[in-house]
Amino acid sequence: QATAGVVQQAMNIWSNSLKSPQQAAAILVQTANASNASIEDMQQALATIGSTAKMAGMDMGTTAEAIGLLTNRGFSAAQADDLNHAITQMLAPSSIAKKQMDALGLTFVDSAGKMKPFPQILQEIADKTNGMGDAQKTAALKAMFGASGMKAIAPLLDAINDKTGDAKTSWAAYAAEQDKAAHSTAAATKFLQDQANDMQQNVGSKIEQVGGNWEALRNKAMAAKGGVNGAMLDMIN
Secondary structure, three states: OHHHHHHHHHHHHHOOOOOOHHHHHHHHHHHHHHOOOOHHHHHHHHHHHHHHHHHOOOOHHHHHHHHHHHHOOOOOHHHHHHHHHHHHHHHOOOHHHHHHHHHHOOOOEOOOOOEOOHHHHHHHHHHHHOOOOHHHHHHHHHHHHHHHHHHHHHHHHHHHHOOOOOOOOOHHHHHHHHHHHHOOHHHHHHHHHHHHHHHHHHHHHHHHHHHHHHHHHHHHHHHOHHHOOHHHHHHHO
């Protein structure tokens, strides 16, 4: 039920870029698998950031990648507001931000005036700031995104720079896993079915284990019935 509610929320925001509800559901489930963001967390985060991300040309998958990677760095869903602030600064830079962008030779729009893809923006910022000292880099990011926006952008720059192949910390690896799960309706449907089968098998094996343990308890109690307290049996019944 929780997933269905967030899927509807996502379809309302990204109906043009999402081919099906299955894709939205697969993105949510993969996010829950690969990050510390639960389905309920995503509902809160998307309510905070969804419309701003859509305005910036970010699809649901890219938005979920950013949120998921931030939660893997200890962020909570409530802190999606920091990312929301950073994206807002990209859409409408303040005079201070524009001055810093010009100094670094950065622009967040292409030659047609459209926002560049979010990962490309992060990579370009990383390329311009990787050689800086910590204090200089912090000052540059703060000028461009403000104190709150900087908190979200800094760990995402680390993720863009991360080439380890670890989906928990690397943007490229995380994006590849998500694309595998949700790049098409057919892929998303299969992914969701596989997830459901795994869950059923896990629950089924645990129920079977409970049954086996209960039988062992019964046999043990029967073998030592003289020492079994009648009140305990009444409680069990």
